[in-house]
Amino acid sequence: MVDSVISPRAEPGIVVGISACLLGHKVRYDGGHKRADFCEQILSHYFQFEPVCPEVAIGLGVPRPTIRLVQRQGETRVEAGDGSFDVTQPLTDYAMTMSQKLGHLSGYVFCAKSPSCGMERVRLYGEAAGAKVGIGVYARTLMQQLPLLPVEEDGRLNDPELRENFVMRVFAYHDWQQLCRQGVTRGRLIAFHSRYKYQLLAHHPGAYRELGRYLANMTELPLQHIAERYSAGLMQALRCRATRRNHTNVLQHLQGYFKKQLTAAQKAELQGSIDKYRRGILPLMAPMTLLQHYLREYPNAYLQQQVYLHPYPEELALRYGL
Incomplete structure (x- = not known):
C-alpha cells in the first residue's frame, strides 16, 4: 500500500490560551486582575501565552456589573447579578467563533469559578437547589469544540499532580500538532507511538495496549480516520493521572x-x-x-x-x- 500523507501546515511555537486576568490584565468586573504567579513567572518562559477575556470581548466594560450562572427551567444562563441583562448567547457565539481561530493552541488555562471561563465548580444560582455548580459558558463551548485541547484552571495548577499532568499534556499535544504539520504518514504515526509507549503505560495501561493493537491493524483504514482516532485515544489516556x-x-x-x-x-x-x-x-x-x-x-x-x-x-x- 502506498503510504499517503495528510497535508502539512505551518508550524508555530507552543502557544497556550489563557484568561487575560491571570496574566495581570485588569479586565475583571471590578477593574482588577487575578494574576497566577506560576503561569506568569514560570510557564511564560516555555509557552507563548495568548490572553483572552470573553466578557470584555463581547462588549462588557471595565468595571462592569457582576454576572453569574443561573439555572432557569433546566437551562443554564449567564445573567447580570440583578437580572438586568443576559449574555449567554453572546458568550456562546464568541466561543464558537474563537474555536475556529484557536486551532493553533496547544493548551488553555481558564480562570477558576468564572461564569464565563470556569471549567468546573462554578457556583450555580436559581432553581438548581441540589446541584449548585456548573461550567462557565465560554469554557464549556470551547472544550466541546476543541475536545483534544489540554485545559486546566489556575487554582488546580497549585496541585503538583494536576500541574505536572497539564504541562505534560500540553507538550504531548504540541508534539502531535508538529507531526500533523510535518504531514502524517503511517510510518511517522508508528514512530510517534513508539516514542509514547512508556508514557501511555504510565498513564493508562489499557489504552497503551488498545492503541498498539489498533495501529498494528490499521492497513485497511483511511489515514485521516486513523490519525483522528489515535490522537483522541492518546489525549484521553494522558488525562488520567499516572499512578x-x-x-x-x-x-x-x-x-x-x-x-x-x-x-x-x-x-x-x-x-x-x-x-x-x-x-x-x-x-x-x-x-x-x-x-x-x-x-x-x-x-x-x-x-x-x-x-x-x-x-x-x-x-x-x-x-x-x-
Whole structure:
C-alpha cells in the first residue's frame, strides 16, 4: 500500500490560551486582575501565552456589573447579578467563533469559578437547589469544540499532580500538532507511538495496549480516520493521572534494558530505589535520576527517544513533587 500523507501546515511555537486576568490584565468586573504567579513567572518562559477575556470581548466594560450562572427551567444562563441583562448567547457565539481561530493552541488555562471561563465548580444560582455548580459558558463551548485541547484552571495548577499532568499534556499535544504539520504518514504515526509507549503505560495501561493493537491493524483504514482516532485515544489516556503503581511498572520495564550492563550492586541499588518509590519513601525523581545516569553511561537509542524520560524541560522540576 502506498503510504499517503495528510497535508502539512505551518508550524508555530507552543502557544497556550489563557484568561487575560491571570496574566495581570485588569479586565475583571471590578477593574482588577487575578494574576497566577506560576503561569506568569514560570510557564511564560516555555509557552507563548495568548490572553483572552470573553466578557470584555463581547462588549462588557471595565468595571462592569457582576454576572453569574443561573439555572432557569433546566437551562443554564449567564445573567447580570440583578437580572438586568443576559449574555449567554453572546458568550456562546464568541466561543464558537474563537474555536475556529484557536486551532493553533496547544493548551488553555481558564480562570477558576468564572461564569464565563470556569471549567468546573462554578457556583450555580436559581432553581438548581441540589446541584449548585456548573461550567462557565465560554469554557464549556470551547472544550466541546476543541475536545483534544489540554485545559486546566489556575487554582488546580497549585496541585503538583494536576500541574505536572497539564504541562505534560500540553507538550504531548504540541508534539502531535508538529507531526500533523510535518504531514502524517503511517510510518511517522508508528514512530510517534513508539516514542509514547512508556508514557501511555504510565498513564493508562489499557489504552497503551488498545492503541498498539489498533495501529498494528490499521492497513485497511483511511489515514485521516486513523490519525483522528489515535490522537483522541492518546489525549484521553494522558488525562488520567499516572499512578505510583503504573510508574513502578514502567520503571521496572526500563530497568530491564540494563540487565546485561549493570553490576549486581548497581542492579540492587536501582531496584531498591524503585521499591522505595513504590512504597512512598522516595520521590519519582530518585529512580529516574539513576536510570538517566545509566542511560548516559550505556546509551540505548530506543530508550533515549522515549517521551517518558523527558516529557518537558527538566528545568520545570515538575516531577520532584510526585
